[in-house]
Structures are given as C-alpha cells and as structure tokens.
Amino acid sequence: MAKELKNFTKRSDNYSQWYNELVIKADLAEQSAVRGCMVIKPYGYAIWEKMQRQLDDMFKATGHQNAYFPLLIPKSFLSREADHVEGFAKECAIVTHYRLKADKESGGVVVDPEARLEEELIIRPTSETIIWSTFKNWIHSYRDLPLLINQWANVMRWEMRTRMFLRTAEFLWQEGHTAHATKEEALEEVRRMLDVYAEFAEEYMAMPVVKGVKSANERFAGAIDTYTIEAMMQDGKALQSGTSHFLGQNFAKAFDVKFVNKENQPEYVWATSWGVSTRLMGALIMTHSDDNGLVLPPRLAPIQVVIVPIYKDTEGLKAISDRVAPIIGELRAKGVSVKYDDADNKRPGFKFADYEVKGVPVRIAIGQRDLENETAELVRRDTLEKQSVSLVDLADRVVDELADIQKSLYNRAKAYRDARTFTVDSYDEFKQKIEDGGFFLAHWDGTTETEERIKEETKATIRCVPFDGDKTPGVCMVTGKPSAGRVLIARSY
Amino acid sequence: MAKELKNFTKRSDNYSQWYNELVIKADLAEQSAVRGCMVIKPYGYAIWEKMQRQLDDMFKATGHQNAYFPLLIPKSFLSREADHVEGFAKECAIVTHYRLKADKESGGVVVDPEARLEEELIIRPTSETIIWSTFKNWIHSYRDLPLLINQWANVMRWEMRTRMFLRTAEFLWQEGHTAHATKEEALEEVRRMLDVYAEFAEEYMAMPVVKGVKSANERFAGAIDTYTIEAMMQDGKALQSGTSHFLGQNFAKAFDVKFVNKENQPEYVWATSWGVSTRLMGALIMTHSDDNGLVLPPRLAPIQVVIVPIYKDTEGLKAISDRVAPIIGELRAKGVSVKYDDADNKRPGFKFADYEVKGVPVRIAIGQRDLENETAELVRRDTLEKQSVSLVDLADRVVDELADIQKSLYNRAKAYRDARTFTVDSYDEFKQKIEDGGFFLAHWDGTTETEERIKEETKATIRCVPFDGDKTPGVCMVTGKPSAGRVLIARSY
Numbered sequence: 002m003a004k005e006l007k008n009f010t011k012r013s014d015n016y017s018q019w020y021n022e023l024v025i026k027a028d029l030a031e032q033s034a035v036r037g038c039m040v041i042k043p044y045g046y047a048i049w050e051k052m053q054r055q056l057d058d059m060f061k062a063t064g065h066q067n068a069y070f071p072l073l074i075p076k077s078f079l080s081r082e083a084d085h086v087e088g089f090a091k092e093c094a095i096v097t098h099y100r101l102k103a104d105k106e107s108g109g110v111v112v113d114p115e116a117r118l119e120e121e122l123i124i125r126p127t128s129e130t131i132i133w134s135t136f137k138n139w140i141h142s143y144r145d146l147p148l149l150i151n152q153w154a155n156v157m158r159w160e161m162r163t164r165m166f167l168r169t170a171e172f173l174w175q176e177g178h179t180a181h182a183t184k185e186e187a188l189e190e191v192r193r194m195l196d197v198y199a200e201f202a203e204e205y206m207a208m209p210v211v212k213g214v215k216s217a218n219e220r221f222a223g224a225i226d227t228y229t230i231e232a233m234m235q236d237g238k239a240l241q242s243g244t245s246h247f248l249g250q251n252f253a254k255a256f257d258v259k260f261v262n263k264e265n266q267p268e269y270v271w272a273t274s275w276g277v278s279t280r281l282m283g284a285l286i287m288t289h290s291d292d293n294g295l296v297l298p299p300r301l302a303p304i305q306v307v308i309v310p311i312y313k314d315t316e317g318l319k320a321i322s323d324r325v326a327p328i329i330g331e332l333r334a335k336g337v338s339v340k341y342d343d344a345d346n347k348r349p350g351f352k353f354a355d356y357e358v359k360g361v362p363v364r365i366a367i368g369q370r371d372l373e374n375e376t377a378e379l380v381r382r383d384t385l386e387k388q389s390v391s392l393v394d395l396a397d398r399v400v401d402e403l404a405d406i407q408k409s410l411y412n413r414a415k416a417y418r419d420a421r422t423f424t425v426d427s428y429d430e431f432k433q434k435i436e437d438g439g440f441f442l443a444h445w446d447g448t449t450e451t452e453e454r455i456k457e458e459t460k461a462t463i464r465c466v467p468f469d470g471d472k473t474p475g476v477c478m479v480t481g482k483p484s485a486g487r488v489l490i491a492r493s494y
Numbered sequence: 495m496a497k498e499l500k501n502f503t504k505r506s507d508n509y510s511q512w513y514n515e516l517v518i519k520a521d522l523a524e525q526s527a528v529r530g531c532m533v534i535k536p537y538g539y540a541i542w543e544k545m546q547r548q549l550d551d552m553f554k555a556t557g558h559q560n561a562y563f564p565l566l567i568p569k570s571f572l573s574r575e576a577d578h579v580e581g582f583a584k585e586c587a588i589v590t591h592y593r594l595k596a597d598k599e600s601g602g603v604v605v606d607p608e609a610r611l612e613e614e615l616i617i618r619p620t621s622e623t624i625i626w627s628t629f630k631n632w633i634h635s636y637r638d639l640p641l642l643i644n645q646w647a648n649v650m651r652w653e654m655r656t657r658m659f660l661r662t663a664e665f666l667w668q669e670g671h672t673a674h675a676t677k678e679e680a681l682e683e684v685r686r687m688l689d690v691y692a693e694f695a696e697e698y699m700a701m702p703v704v705k706g707v708k709s710a711n712e713r714f715a716g717a718i719d720t721y722t723i724e725a726m727m728q729d730g731k732a733l734q735s736g737t738s739h740f741l742g743q744n745f746a747k748a749f750d751v752k753f754v755n756k757e758n759q760p761e762y763v764w765a766t767s768w769g770v771s772t773r774l775m776g777a778l779i780m781t782h783s784d785d786n787g788l789v790l791p792p793r794l795a796p797i798q799v800v801i802v803p804i805y806k807d808t809e810g811l812k813a814i815s816d817r818v819a820p821i822i823g824e825l826r827a828k829g830v831s832v833k834y835d836d837a838d839n840k841r842p843g844f845k846f847a848d849y850e851v852k853g854v855p856v857r858i859a860i861g862q863r864d865l866e867n868e869t870a871e872l873v874r875r876d877t878l879e880k881q882s883v884s885l886v887d888l889a890d891r892v893v894d895e896l897a898d899i900q901k902s903l904y905n906r907a908k909a910y911r912d913a914r915t916f917t918v919d920s921y922d923e924f925k926q927k928i929e930d931g932g933f934f935l936a937h938w939d940g941t942t943e944t945e946e947r948i949k950e951e952t953k954a955t956i957r958c959v960p961f962d963g964d965k966t967p968g969v970c971m972v973t974g975k976p977s978a979g980r981v982l983i984a985r986s987y
Contacts, residue, residue: 034571034627035564035615043559043643050560066536067543071528072565072617072648072664073587076594078527080602090594090603094566096617097605098588099652101569109573110583112590112614121605122528124565124589124617134527144839150536155565155648159592171565346637 011292016236020287024165027295027359029282037163037170044359045282047303049173052281053153055205055300056175059197065149065177070131072155073122078130081255085129088222092159094124094170124157129223129248129274132178133256140180140270142261147190148180156278166283167240167494174278180270182260184249187271191247194275195228198243206281207298207410208232208288209418210242211440211489213465218449221274225249231464231489233418234287237438239464239491242284245275283494288414289383295360296382298410299403306332306399307340307361311349311368318343321367324392331396337403357382362406363399367392383409424471424487428478431490435459440491442470444484446477455479455490464489504785509729513780514658520788520852522775523658530656530663537852538775540796542666545774546646548698548793549668552690558642558670563624565648566615571623574748578622581715585652587617587663617650622716622741622767625671626749633673633763635754640683641673649771659776660733660987667771673763675753677742680764684740687768688721691736699774700791700903701725701781702911703735704933704982706958711942714767718742724957724982726911727780730931732957732984735777738768776987781907782876788853789875791903792896797833799825799892800854804842804861811836814860817885824889830896850875855899856892860885876902917964917980921971924983928952933984935963937977939970947972948983957982 009026010018024030029045041049057067079090100116125131132150140148157171177194181187195212202210210230220227224246231239253259253269262268289296299305308325312318322343332339340361342352349366356364366378371392379390379398383406390398421439425431431441445451445463456462465488472486502519503511517523522538534542550560572583593609618624625643633641650664670687674680688705695703703723713720717739724732746752746762755761782789792798801822803814815836825832833854835845842859849857859871864885872883872891876899883891914932918924924934938944938956949955958981965979 031628031631033564034568034624035566038564038566040564040628041562043561046561047559066540068536068539069534069666071526071531071533072650073528073531075527077602079594086603092593094589094615095591095594095605096587097590100585101572101583101588101616109570110579112588122587123594131527135524135533138524157565173562 009292009294012235019292020283021165023286023290023295027286029286029295030165032165035170037160039165039169039171041173041279044303048285048297048301049279049282051301051303052201052205053175056197056201056277057151057153059201060151060175060177063149063193063197065151065179068150068152069154070128070135070152072125074125074128074131076121076123078134079123081130082223082251084251085223085255089126089158090123092161093126094157094159096122096124125154126156126158127274127276128152128154128156128176129178129252130256133252133258133272136178136180136270137256137258140258140260143182143263146180146182146260146270147186149177149190150179151175151177164283166279166286169279172279174276177273177275179273180253180258181273182262182268182271184271187249187273188247190273191226191228191245191275194273195230195243195245198245198275198277199230201277202230202232202242202284203411205298205300206285206288207300207407207414208242208284209411209415211465211467213467213470213489215244215465216449216452216463216488218452219462221246223248223251224274225251229465231491231493232284232288233414233421233440233491234284234494235417236287237421237440237491239440239489239493240280240284240287241464241493242281243275243277246273248272248274289410290360293385294358296410297360297362299362299407302360302362303338304340304356304359304361305338305403306363306365307342307352307356308365308367309342309349309352309356311366313369317369320369321372324372325367328392328395332399335396335400337396337399357385363402365390365395365399381406383413426475426478431478432459435461435490435492438492440464440489442467442487443478443490444475444486445488445490446480446482446484448480448482451477451479459492461490461492464491464493502785502787505728512785513776516779516783516788517658520779522779522788525658528663530653532658532662532664534666534772537796541778541790541794542772542775544794544796545694545698546668549690549694549770550644550646552694553644553668553670556642556686556690558644558672561643561645562647563621563628563645565618567618567621567624569614569616571627572616574623575716575744577744578716578748582619582651583616585654586619587650587652589615589617618647619649619651620767620769621645621647621649621669622671622745623749626745626751626765629671629673629763630749630751633751633753636675636756639673639675639753639763640679642670642683643672644668644670657776659772659779662772665772667769669769670767672766673746673751674766675755675761675764677764680742680766681740683766684719684721684738684768687766688723688736688738691738691768691770692723694770695723695725695735695777696904698791698793699778699781700793700900700907701735701777702904702908704958704960706960706963706982708737708958709942709945709956709981711945712955714739716741716744717767718744722958724984724986725777725781726907726914726933726984727777727987728910729780730914730933730984732933732982732986733773733777733780734957734986735774736768736770739766741765741767782903783853786878787851789903790853790855792855792900795853795855796831797849797852797854798831798896799856799858800833800835800845800849801858801860802835802842802845802849804859806862810862813862814865817865818860821885821888825892828889828893830889830892846873850878856895858883858888858892874899876906919968919971924971925952928954928985931985933957933982935960935980936971936983937968937979938981938983939973939975939977941973941975944970944972952985954983954985957984957986
C-alpha cells in the first residue's frame with residue numbers, strides 16, 4: 002500500500018485528476034450513494050473542525066452569536082426578493098410529501114399520495130429568507146440593533162457537475178446574517194467580515210488572497226455589492242474563497258423588517274450576509290499539496306507532528322518510548338498535537354508514506370542508534386528535507402519548525418501567485434497567456450457585455466475589482482473604451 | 495418588562511404552559527414559519543454549544559472520531575432492514591423534485607414536473623442506513639475494527655404534535671455509529687456510551703438518571719437491545735434522555751458488511767449506535783427551573799456570573815468599574831465566564847429580573863455604599879438568597895458558590911426524584927398513585943400484552959429494567975404471573 006499511496010498522477014500531467022486522487026488517498030472524503038453528495042471522512046472532518054473552531058472564535062471576538070434556523074424554507078419565501086429567487090430557486094431539493102407507506106407489491110415503501118404538502122418546502126440553498134422572516138420578530142427598536150447572528154449549517158444546491166469539496170450538492174458552511182440601523186454600519190460590517198476571512202485565509206490556511214468587490218454580474222443574488230477573497234490555485238486558476246454581501250434594504254423590504262429610530266421614526270433595516278464553506282477544504286488542498294500528497298499548514302493540521310519509533314523487539318521499543326515520553330509531554334504542554342505511532346502491524350516505511358500523503362507537517366523517526374546518540378531524524382513535509390536533530394531540545398526545535406513551515410508555506414504560495422500575476426493591456430496578449438492560467442490585471446470598460454464577451458472567448462471572468470488595485474484610469478483592453486482602473490481577471494473554480 | 499418577565503404561569507397551576515412560556519421568556523427558542531420546526535435563539539444555542547463541546551470531548555476521550563454523511567437517504571435504503579423501515583419510514587420528509595421554474599400566472603415559482611427524481615430521497619430521520627452503506631467500503635479486515643464514528647447533524651421526523659426542544663420535526667443531535675469484530679466488544683461499547691451519557695447528565699446537567707434496558711416494545715427500530723437513561727421531570731414524568739443501541743449484525747447483514755477475521759474467515763460485523771439530541775435542552779429546563787424562570791447548572795451556563803454596577807453618574811460608574819476590573823480578570827483566569835453589565839439604557843431592577851429569568855447562577859450587585867465598605871451583594875439563582883460578601887476574596891467566593899450550586903442542584907433533583915419513586919405491588923395502588931406522577935418500581939410478567947394493557951389503562955409505560963434494580967423474583971402486579979424482578983414504570987415525555 003505504501004507504494005500505491007505514492008503512485009499519484011502528477012500535477013503537471015493532469016491537475017484535475019491529481020486533485021481527485023489526493024482527496025481519496027489522503028482519506029479526506031469520498032462520493033456517497035446519493036448523487037452529488039460526499040461523505041467527509043474522519044481525517045477530512047478533523048481539518049474542517051479546526052477551521053470551524055478558529056473561524057467561530059473570530060466571529061465571537063467580533064461580537065457575533067450563533068443560532069439555528071430551519072432546514073426547510075416555504076417555497077413562497079424564495080419569491081419575496083426578486084433577484085434572490087432568480088438566483089436560488091432553480092436547482093434545489095424540493096420536499097413535496099411527508100409520509101411513506103408500505104407497498105404490498107414490491108415489499109418496499111412508496112410515497113403516500115395522500116400526504117402531499119399544501120406548500121412545497123425547499124431545502125435551504127442559503128438562509129436569508131427564513132432568517133429575515135424571523136428577524137421581523139426580533140427587531141423593533143434601534144436598541145435591538147445591531148443584530149449579529151451566525152449559523153453553522155448544511156445547505157443544498159442541486160449542482161449538475163460536482164467535485165468533492167469544490168462543488169457538491171450538499172455542503173457545510175457558516176452563514177452570517179446581520180441587521181444594522183445605518184448603511185454605513187452595514188458597510189463596515191461587510192468589510193470587517195471580509196477582513197476576518199482574509200486573516201483566516203492568510204494566517205491559518207497560509208493562503209494569500211486578493212480582496213475586492215465583484216462585478217454586477219458576479220454578485221450574490223439579492224445583494225447590492227459582494228466583496229470577495231480570491232486565491233490562486235497551483236494550476237493558475239482562481240478560487241473564490243469567501244464572500245461578504247451588502248444587502249442594502251432589499252431583504253428588510255421583502256420581509257417588512259422596520260425599526261423605530263432614535264427620532265421615533267420607522268425605518269427599514271440594513272443587512273449583510275457572509276459565508277465560507279467546505280469549499281475552503283478544496284482551496285487548502287490545492288494551494289499547498291504536491292505530487293507526494295497533502296501538505297497541511299501546521300495551524301490546521303489535526304496531527305502536527307508524528308513520532309515513529311523504529312525498533313526490533315519489545316525491549317527496544319520500551320527504551321525509545323521511555324526516552325520519548327517526556328518530550329511528548331513537553332510538546333503537548335506547548336499546545337502541539339503529537340501522535341506517537343508505535344503500532345506493530347505496520348512497517349515504518351508504510352507509516353512514513355501514509356503520514357506524507359496525509360500532510361503531517363513534521364515527522365520524527367527514532368531508532369536504536371539515534372537513542373544512543375541522543376538524536377532523531379526530523380523530516381519537514383513542505384521540503385521533505387531530512388535533518389538529524391538533538392533529543393535534548395527537540396520540543397523547542399519542533400515548535401520552531403512548525404512556525405517556520407507555516408510561514409514558508411505562505412511565502413511559497415505568495416511567490417507562486419505573484420510570479421503568475423500579469424499586468425496586460427492587449428486583449429490578444431491576454432488571450433494567449435490565459436491558456437497557461439494566472440491572474441491578469443487589466444482595464445475593463447465596466448460593462449456586462451464586455452465581461453460576457455471575455456468569458457465566452459476565454460473562459461475567464463472578472464474575479465474582482467481589487468481594493469488595493471491600480472486605480473489609474475486607462476482604456477479597456479477589449480473595447481478601447483474608458484476604464485476607471487485595473488480589475489483582476491482569471492479562469493476560476 | 496421586568497414585571498412581565500416574572501409574570502409566569504406557575505408550575506403548580508399548569509406545568510405544560512409554564513414550560514412553553516419559559517422557553518420563550520428565557521429567550522431559548524421560538525416557533526418558526528415552518529410547521530413543527532423551531533428557531534434556536536442565541537441564548538438557547540449557547541447552552542447547546544456548551545453541551546456539544548463537553549459531549550464531543552467525552553466522545554473523543556473514548557476514541558471516537560467525527561465524520562459527516564449525506565442529509566438525504568435513497569428511499570430503498572430504508573427498506574433494507576425490516577424493523578428499521580417499520581419504525582422510520584412512515585412520517586418523514588420526502589424530496590421528489592430538484593427544480594423550480596417561474597410561474598407566469600402567479601409571478602412566483604412552481605415545481606418543475608420535468609425534474610422528478612427517479613428514486614425519492616428521504617431527509618434522514620437517523621443515519622444507520624446511509625452510514626452502513628458507507629461502512630461497507632471502509633471495513634475489510636479485523637485490522638479495520640473497531641470503527642468508532644460520531645456525527646453531529648440535523649435530522650427530521652414528521653411529528654404531528656410538536657413541543658419546542660422536546661419533540662420537533664427537525665432537531666439537532668449526535669449519532670454514534672460503531673462497528674466491532676465481536677459481540678462482546680459491541681456490547682461493551684453500548685454500555686460505555688450509556689455510561690458517558692449518564693456521566694454527562696449527572697456531572698454537567700446536574701440531572702440524576704436511572705440506567706437500564708428497554709422492553710422489546712420500546713426498542714429502537716432495528717436494535718437487538720436498547721439501553722437508556724431516564725430522568726424525572728418536576729411533574730413526576732420521565733424523560734428518556736439518551737439511548738445506546740446494540741444492533742447485533744442486523745445492519746451488517748442488510749448492507750452486506752463483512753470482515754476477514756484473524757483466522758482468515760469472513761464474518762458479519764457487530765454494530766452499535768447511540769444518540770442524544772436538543773431534547774436534552776428540554777430535560778435541563780424541566781429538571782431545575784422554577785416559577786421565576788430558568789435555573790442553569792453552572793457547568794452549562796453561558797454566563798456563570800453577572801456583575802451589575804449600581805451608579806448615579808459616570809464618575810460613580812468609573813469608581814466601581816476600576817475596583818471590579820481586577821476581580822473580573824481573576825475570575826476569567828479561573829475559567830469563570832463573567833458578564834459585566836454596565837449598560838445605561840436598562841435599570842438595575844430590569845437587569846436583575848432578566849438574568850433571573852435566564853438562569854444565570856450567580857448575580858453580584860455593587861453600589862456606592864458597597865464600594866466604601868469593600869463589599870458586594872451576591873445572589874444565588876438556585877436559592878435566590880442574598881448575601882453580603884467581601885470584595886477582597888470575591889473571585890474565590892464565586893468559584894466556591896458555583897461549585898456548591900452545581901452540587902446542590904444535583905442533590906435537590908435527586909431528593910425530588912427519590913421522594914417520588916415508589917415500590918408498588920398492587921395494580922390498584924399503582925393506578926391511583928400514577929395520577930400524581932412519579933417513578934414506580936413494580937413486578938411485570940415480561941409480556942408485551944401486559945405492557946400494552948398498562949399503557950392503555952394508565953398512560954404509563956415501562957421506562958426500563960434498571961441495571962441496578964431489585965432482581966428478586968416476584969409476581970406481576972397486573973396478571974399475577976411470575977416476574978424476574980422489578981421494572982421502572984412511569985408516564986413520560
């Protein structure tokens with residue numbers, strides 16, 4: 002199995018196949034018996050739990066509280082906001098009946114036609130409608146604002162072409178929904194949460210992102226503006242990793258949510274929503290991993306360091322275990338998650354390959370000779386470099402290596418992205434270069450027509466107008482019409 | 495509002511109405527626009543999060559890993575296990591279509607009849623079937639066992655009569671699903687997880703429970719045996735608070751899950767499943783709360799102590815805040831969750847009433863006079879007793895009070911239950927006494943007929959055969975036939 006684990010398709014041969022194989026071989030997820038729905042396996046779920054915990058802490062630190070709203074949404078709710086229904090009421094799972102009955106013919110069960118719902122229920126594709134119908138009861142006065150709510154939940158969109166983590170019919174996510182007394186406050190919230198996402202992506206996922214605003218075409222259905230963080234994968238394609246929406250008063254009007262302001266006047270509430278999902282798992286995998294398997298940034302690795310004893314007999318193992326025990330204790334006291342793998346039904350070579358495929362950041366092997374010399378062999382997953390290290394200060398050394406790996410992964414990803422980010426002024430040059438992937442900073446005339454032409458001719462889309470982009474006016478690379486500044490264009494997931 | 499908050503129905507007047515009002519007034523949950531589905535509000539969800547975190551730690555400490563399986567289950571899966579389909583494939587939410595389309599007439603959306611699923615999908619009422627269809631791919635050899643999996647998820651059962659937390663169409667829960675090489679190992683797991691539930695109920699919820707095994711009639715659909723923990727509510731009714739099932743080889747056979755044993759022979763796997771749900775919120779509320787509102791055990795209270803400054807002006811507030819700041823720091827360092835409520839838009843009296851209704855275990859008020867005397871007023875939620883305490887060792891004092899409240903609540907609940915637990919030998923006496931509620935230890939002949947007769951005539955059911963019950967043989971109180979020991983009988987939620 003050790004060999005088979007390493008027998009990957011190479012990224013350079015077929016990036017897409019490499020990704021699909023990696024998800025399976027690193028034991029992250031697998032297809033289920035239900036079309037488009039995946040099973041998230043324990044190792045994959047452990048990474049998602051680390052993401053969740055960190056994001057949840059960040060949401061709470063910015064004043065948000067968790068709550069839980071119903072899975073099912075009455076069909077009529079979706080139609081309340083005109084753009085929203087356009088975007089979400091198409092491909093979705095629809096509950097029409099509430100009872101099965103025995104089928105004498107087949108011996109199985111069939112839908113009981115008597116148990117038809119008066120109004121169909123939709124499995125939530127997103128929860129703005131059900132939440133704003135609830136907010137109506139919660140908001141009366143300016144004293145009830147801001148209302149800062151988050152929900153961790155499963156959602157469902159009936160996608161036709163699915164890929165594990167990147168696009169699945171059911172996925173896990175968090176959705177923040179907030180209500181504010183003023184437009185300014187709502188806009189601040191939209192930006193604050195985008196910054197939280199960017200900080201999480203860069204500091205925890207070690208994944209550099211470009212922050213910006215979406216074009217009208219790429220906005221969330223029902224939003225006035227959508228802010229986004231965009232990351233570059235190793236095939237040069239962009240992955241939208243988190244979005245934060247300014248919803249204006251659209252949902253307040255659709256669900257008649259007003260508050261009495263300090264001047265005792267009724268006003269519609271201002272809204273935001275923001276979310277990240279298990280899609281981040283796809284982004285994490287594709288940003289750092291290599292032809293040998295998964296590479297995990299230490300801050301999100303369920304196992305940060307694995308220690309493998311190499312022994313001939315029980316006595317040999319005992320000698321190593323005794324020497325290693327205080328080091329493990331020291332590592333745990335420093336908050337490092339350690340696995341000591343002394344299982345005797347797998348050979349060391351198999352273990353090494355397995356932890357490599359699973360992206361464990363630091364691997365330490367200790368044999369009889371090492372023990373005599375008070376040393377160990379340390380291998381970093383990011384560089385696969387072997388070093389002989391002293392047992393005496395091993396815990397401190399591991400902590401340093403983990404910090405260095407976290408930083409190096411970010412720097413490597415950033416260097417990769419920067420080297421593949423191009424400023425272009427000619428559409429011909431763009432059309433040629435886009436074939437190799439990459440981010441392109443180009444002038445665009447701001448029209449949907451031009452945007453759609455670019456998409457049709459090159460499969461690339463406007464990812465965002467970067468907040469800190471070049472705001473010097475110029476001329477659109479496609480039409481020659483005036484442009485207010487450069488936008489980020491790329492092919493994307 | 496302070497007065498209104500306290501204007502509850504009394505438990506003695508109408509226990510059921512008291513409960514419904516409490517859920518609303520303590521801001522725990524509310525009905526949603528979707529029949530039978532509740533919205534769990536931030537304060538209620540914060541309690542659930544504390545439960546989740548503690549249970550999750552206990553599951554991990556006993557070797558379990560989390561994973562995630564699809565929300566939707568193919569209809570045919572439910573029919574694979576004969577008893578299971580009987581129990582679960584009746585009232586459930588059925589997805590029949592996957593697309594809506596614009597309706598020109600109404601301007602809304604309608605189900606697209608073209609988008610009918612070939613096989614209907616059921617929103618999981620429990621996940622044995624989808625999980626065992628997955629386990630088939632994960633289990634090949636004895637080396638793959640035991641497989642110890644847990645899932646945190648939402649599930650749905652189309653209940654006709656719902657009550658918040660106690661019985662809702664959608665609810666949140668965890669479901670453990672494990673696979674073992676031997677019957678003995680599976681039985682050990684079933685008992686281990688029941689013990690985990692009992693420990694959680696008693697040590698964290700401060701709720702005493704009776705552990706035992708269900709009668710055939712009350713078993714989980716598809717189980718060989720169901721173990722349960724039963725708690726007594728303040729109306730003398732039982733609430734089943736957690737169950738752990740020995741599934742034998744039923745699901746392994748239904749989904750053809752075999753492993754190769756050490757002797758290289760194929761064998762069917764042995765299974766368990768176990769779960770607790772947001773129903774525990776109902777149990778928590780009904781075990782401790784009183785006519786003034788919620789009473790929370792400190793270990794599950796989102797806010798363990800609230801400090802309310804009583805001041806006339808900004809300077810007065812500043813003097814109190816300065817003196818209190820280091821005490822708050824000390825409390826937080828000791829792991830106590832503190833809220834310092836210096837909001838100036840609510841009067842102290844309102845705050846006191848609000849925290850009382852919300853069950854905050856310890857409330858501290860500090861005024862100008864207190865500051866001069868280096869004292870504060872401390873009120874325990876469980877006794878509503880006021881004490882003057884010194885500011886000097888306040889943090890230590892609060893820690894002691896919290897520990898004492900946790901213990902007192904358990905002792906109080908246990909004394910309440912013990913005083914209402916009766917040993918009866920006469921069916922007439924039982925029929926008379928059951929009208930006032932309570933637990934009854936009585937002899938039963940072990941037949942379903944007698945069990946059903948008791949239920950019909952008294953609305954009471956056999957809650958369990960207690961593990962540590964009286965095993966002295968006797969005669970059934972109903973039929974006079976031989977009985978192997980006393981069983982626990984009660985009316986229940």
